[in-house]
Amino acid sequence: MRRINSSQVYRLVACFVLLCAMAAAQQKPIVLRGGKLLTVSHGAIENGVLVIENGKIAAVGAASSVKIPKDARLIDVTGMTVYPGLIDSETQLGLTEISAEEMTNDFIEPSEEIMPHMHVYDAFHAESELIPVTRYNGITNAVVAPGSRDTLPGQDSFVQLVGKSSEEMLLIRDIAMPLNFSGEQRRNQGPFDRRKFPSTRMGLAAQLRQAFLDAQDYAQKWADYEKKREDYEKGKSEPSAKSEDKEKDKGKEDKDKEAKKQPPSPPKHDLKLEALLPYLQGKKMIVLAADESNDLQVAVGLAKESNLKFVLNHISHSQSVLDYVASLKVPVIVGPIYEDPKPYERYDAVYSLPAELYKRGVKIAFASYDSHNSRNLPYQAGFASAFGLPYDEALRAITLNAAEIWGVADKLGSLDVGKTANVVVANGDPLDMKTDVKQVFIEGKEIPMTTRQTRLRDQYSGQ
Amino acid sequence: MFLRFPLSDRRFAASALFSLALIAVAAAAAAQDAPSAHNEVLIKNAVVMTATHGNIQNGSVYIKDGKIAAVGKDLSAPASATVIDAGGKYLTPGIVDSHSHIALDGDVNEATNPVTPQMMMIDAFDYQDKEIYHGLAGGVTTSLLLHGSANMIGGQAIVIKHKYGLGRDAMLFPGAPRSIKFASGENPKRVYGSKDQLPSTRMGNFEVQREALVQAQDYMREWDAYDAKVKNGDKDATPPKHDLKLDALADVLRGKLLVQIHCYRADEMLTEIAMAKEFGYKLRAFHHALEAYKVADQLAAAGVGIATFSDWWGFKQEAWDAIPWNAVMAMRKGVHVAIKSDSEDFARRLNQEAAKTMRYGGATEQEALQMITLNAAWIIGVEDRVGSIDVGKDADLVIWDGYPLSSYGVPNRVFIDGDVYFDRSLPGFGMPHYKEGM
Structure with missing residues (x-):
């Protein structure tokens, strides 16, 4: 366990060093001048100036108050809107290319329901054509999650949507783990004789509880072993005591001798159970997914039994228990609000869910829950605002709220000095589909605004 | 249901008569409801x-x-x-959705034979389905409910108005022209290929279609010969056997049905245009038509419209070259372009899908609006009504x-x-x- 963690840390550090080196290589500061800055954290600034230096936001403010560096490259963005790169809180980007072509899909391991040792970073395809298409609309960061057909389908990664390799793009590996409890995880397809355990919610819950117990036993086994090993090491370094207690401690001494002779043997490694431990220890976050209120309450119960730290996901048809949701004091990744209403629901039951949660003081974020269509994330936020969610909160739900939920608000989610320069320049309201994104910066670098789709467009436009 | 069809009438397709009868019933029911x-x-x-x-x-x-x-x-x-x-x-x-499969309770595809023009969507129409309400609340007032794309030649559509709460017949669009669904590409070849049946390739697809049309031509000739005999006073003439499938296809060849073809790839659009020319029927529209931008000139010349998505792509190989500029690029070449739903979800917000064309390609406000109203009505053949x-x-x-x-x-x-x-x-x-x- 310790070994795995340290290698992960090593990789993160290596990644960080690489990014620093790249950022340092960038020379001239870039100044975006004259646009309307939607800072998200401290309101909108008309006729603003934003300075990008060494991949970071070096200054942000009104034109009159910001000093422009001498050697800077000035970009006039008069009439444009400038806002932080958008964050999609759940995508399958990098896990698929063509949905119907199974060989291009790496969503889910359906062989078992408890698969915490699956890591999306092992499948994440940096060269996917979907990634430029997504960032073309101003989405710069995303949580990549496995599919939802397993109770525990594996662990998410937090990515940046540009980079030469997955090493560069995977900013945080195993950032969180989904726990899905929506009924979809049941193995109840086909006739009865073809079904397997768990084919009911009872089965799913029992199986999950057993997995958590097994992981706790496993942790205990390792703790016992560590203790034994410690004793053994201690015994080896300390010469056996020649005290008057010798007689008294005869038995103990024999044991010590035994320990000295035979080092304790470690338990067998179990990647699956090991993967659960950071979550059972509350070190990492569970993304707890349920749709209907009954499932939601069972899922929360399961999470609480094992003291899991969690955020909620979807809760699309839980309108009847929103006060209960608020009482949990956890953020909700809501939607997608395009989820069809149930026959008993009013047409706008899901559309208005973000507003209803906001009214109750719940922090929300949006997710596309998609791959090819992840580019449409901002319009979901816009549409939620048409159903009562304040505009600023809608924008926040795809920027700063998301950054806070994912623990990256010190670097992302708003236009503030010191943050990573993930910045979008567009010709209007970021939440409206008529708005054209003109330029995306990621880590201060201008991203080429070309995709497979723009190339096809140009080819057949005779350009 | 077609058992009630007057078998004594040999000349007209059961489907045609049945539709006419329905419309009469619809008018009567509407007055009550x-x-x-x-x-x-x-x-x-x-x-x-x-x-x-x-x-x-x-x-x-x-x-x-x-x-x-x-x-x-x-x-x-x-x-x-x-x-x-x-x-x-x-x-x-009111928004017009020119490609929908709502309110059919899953009965979208009679995927047991690649040629099923005798299927009538009215027989599956679940008028109490809340999906009709969901579209209505999204501003949709008229929808074309089509057979699916499993078959090269699918069934006959119905046109509904979203008068949710009324009876079935009161929801039918009175006097709307009949449409028939054709398909091409991956869906038919996947459905039948997976059963080791014809078609499992695009060669097979088009062969199946051609074969059906040739049979329909023969069928029409048999009837023409019989009619001629009767006309010449031959009292011993025996009528050929009725075949609902061929009756429907004969109506296609006679131009009595609007042909709506599910078609993604540019090359297949050209093949469909050529086949229609060869057999003398007219195509109304290609549906999905995600590669229309590659052959927009040819579509415009053939007078074929498209009912397309704004930006949906990549869900299958034949949707890999989809670009969100497709609708406007085709429109600028003179093609009738509609944005359609083909989805319970998009049917609730077609206005937003249309708005995307203003960004991707710079459609004017009115052009964008037409893609979900007037142009969609043209696809269905009700442009003089809605x-x-x-x-x-x-x-x-x-x-x-x-x-x-x-x-x-x-x-x-x-x-x-x-x-x-x-x-x-x-x-x-x-x-x-x-x-x-x-």
Whole structure:
């Protein structure tokens, strides 16, 4: 366990060093001048100036108050809107290319329901054509999650949507783990004789509880072993005591001798159970997914039994228990609000869910829950605002709220000095589909605004 | 159901007669179910987006007996008219969805034979399905409910108005032309290929289609020969055997059905155009048509429209070259372009899908609006009845909260034939003509 963690840390550090080196290589500061800055954290600034230096936001403010560096490259963005790169809180980007072509899909391991040792970073395809298409609309960061057909389908990664390799793009590996409890995880397809355990919610819950117990036993086994090993090491370094207690401690001494002779043997490694431990220890976050209120309450119960730290996901048809949701004091990744209403629901039951949660003081974020269509994330936020969610909160739900939920608000989610320069320049309201994104910066670098789709467009436009 | 078809009548396709009968029934039923055959409404103080002749600020629309009787700036209505003050909100034509599979309870594909033109979607129409309401609340007033794309030649569509809460027949669009669904590409070859049947390739696909059309030609010749004999007084002439499938295809060849073809790839569109020319029938539209931008000139020359997605792509190999500029690029070449749903979800927000064409390719506001109204009505063949705010057309209208071609447009009230079928301000489902449990 310790070994795995340290290698992960090593990789993160290596990644960080690489990014620093790249950022340092960038020379001239870039100044975006004259646009309307939607800072998200401290309101909108008309006729603003934003300075990008060494991949970071070096200054942000009104034109009159910001000093422009001498050697800077000035970009006039008069009439444009400038806002932080958008964050999609759940995508399958990098896990698929063509949905119907199974060989291009790496969503889910359906062989078992408890698969915490699956890591999306092992499948994440940096060269996917979907990634430029997504960032073309101003989405710069995303949580990549496995599919939802397993109770525990594996662990998410937090990515940046540009980079030469997955090493560069995977900013945080195993950032969180989904726990899905929506009924979809049941193995109840086909006739009865073809079904397997768990084919009911009872089965799913029992199986999950057993997995958590097994992981706790496993942790205990390792703790016992560590203790034994410690004793053994201690015994080896300390010469056996020649005290008057010798007689008294005869038995103990024999044991010590035994320990000295035979080092304790470690338990067998179990990647699956090991993967659960950071979550059972509350070190990492569970993304707890349920749709209907009954499932939601069972899922929360399961999470609480094992003291899991969690955020909620979807809760699309839980309108009847929103006060209960608020009482949990956890953020909700809501939607997608395009989820069809149930026959008993009013047409706008899901559309208005973000507003209803906001009214109750719940922090929300949006997710596309998609791959090819992840580019449409901002319009979901816009549409939620048409159903009562304040505009600023809608924008926040795809920027700063998301950054806070994912623990990256010190670097992302708003236009503030010191943050990573993930910045979008567009010709209007970021939440409206008529708005054209003109330029995306990621880590201060201008991203080429070309995709497979723009190339096809140009080819057949005779350009 | 077709057992009730008068077998003594040998000449006309069962389907044709049946449809005609249905429309008659529909008219009768509508009179019973509909709120009132007569209505008189003046909607005033609206930004009227006509879809044909620009916007009218402070505009009014006068509705009489379900039709648009006047459109203009300062209309006065008789004292008998109900006056609705739109409060400066936008007013558009009702949205027309030119490709839908809602309210069919999953009976979209008779995927047991690649040629099933005798399938009638009316037989699966679940008029109580809430999906009709969901579309209505999104401003959709007319939908074309099509057979699926499993078969090279699928079944015959129905056109509905979203009068949720009324009876089945009252929801049918009276007098709408008949459409038939064809398909091509991956779906037929996947469905039958997976069973080791013909077709499992694009060669197989088109062979199956050709074979069916050739049979229909032979069938027509047999009947023509028989007719000639009868005409010449041959009393011993025996009529050929009736075949519902070939009757329907004969109607295709006679130009009695609008041919709506599910087709993604450019090369297949060209093949379909060539085959239609060879057999002498006309194509109405390619549906999905995600590669239309590659052959837009040829589509325009053939007079074939497209009913496409705004930006959906990559869900299968034949959708890999989809680009969101497709709709506008094709439109600029003179193709009739509609944005359609093909999805219960998109049917609820086609206005937003249309708005995307303003960004991708720079459609004007009116062009974008036409893609979900007038052009969609053209695809279905009801463009003289609905799809714009013009005198004489059905009073299918939407008052919007917010600007309709944006993330913020939400229908406030939806009128069909001059009556309100959805009103956002009402509690519950927001439908005056529907009560839960009825």
